[in-house]
Amino acid sequence: xxxxxxxxxxxxxxxxxxxxxxxxxxxxxxxxxxxxxxxxxxxxxxxxxxxxxxxxxxxxxxxxxxxxxxxxxxxxxxxxxxxxxxxxxxxxxxxxxxxxxxxxxxxxxxxxxxxxxxxxxxxxxxxxxxxxxxxxxxxxxxxxxxxxxxx
Numbered sequence: 255x256x257x258x259x260x261x262x263x264x265x266x267x268x269x270x271x272x273x274x275x276x277x278x279x280x281x282x283x284x285x286x287x288x289x290x291x292x293x294x295x296x297x298x299x300x301x302x303x304x305x306x307x308x309x310x311x312x313x314x315x316x317x318x319x320x321x322x323x324x325x326x327x328x329x330x331x332x333x334x335x336x337x338x339x340x341x342x343x344x345x346x347x348x349x350x351x352x353x354x355x356x357x358x359x360x361x362x363x364x365x366x367x368x369x370x371x372x373x374x375x376x377x378x379x380x381x382x383x384x385x386x387x388x389x390x391x392x393x394x395x396x397x398x399x400x401x402x403x404x405x
Contacts, residue, residue, distance in 0.1 A: 268318040286320045293324040297333040305337050312341040329358040343379035348372075348389075360384060 268286060288311070290296065296304045308324070315322045324342055326334065329350070339345075347359050349368035356365035364384060365375050372389040 262314075264320070265314050265318040268320060272319075286318075288315065288320060288322050290322070290324040292327065293338075294326045294328075294330060294333050297338075301333070305341075308338065309341050329355050331358045334358055345377040346374055348374045 290308075293304075312322055314320075322342070329347075331354070345359055347356070347365045349370045350356050350359070350365040353363040353366050356363045359365065360375065360377050362384075368374065368386075372391060374387050374389050376385040376387050378385060
């Protein structure tokens with residue numbers, strides 16, 4: 255099964271589930287989130303194929319109401335080019351080591367001056383300026399409780 259077939263099936267499955275859920279419940283369907291951990295490792299293996307698949311996935315995910323999160327340990331301009339950034343319009347970054355890393359992620363400097371300890375910048379596709387935020391500390395025990403509740 256190729257990625258396009260899988261994405262088509264995922265989109266149809268999400269639509270069917272949403273219709274069934276809405277018939278039985280007055281509550282809205284919960285969010286579906288797909289997390290691609292360490293995107294740079296995927297890009298090393300087969301960059302062109304991953305970018306094409308990421309493009310398809312992000313387009314169909316938006317259409318189906320699925321949220322896509324891609325993570326990287328360290329931004330690399332060779333891996334994180336314009337086509338990848340275009341398919342992931344919202345960006346979040348904690349303090350970065352250098353101004354060039356900040357430019358790689360956001361297209362401008364600033365993230366290298368963040369304080370650390372949860373201080374972050376959020377780049378929203380609907381807001382022209384970077385938004386400075388504070389992320390909470392979530393301990394492993396709290397994450398396990400949430401997962402136990404959800405699963």
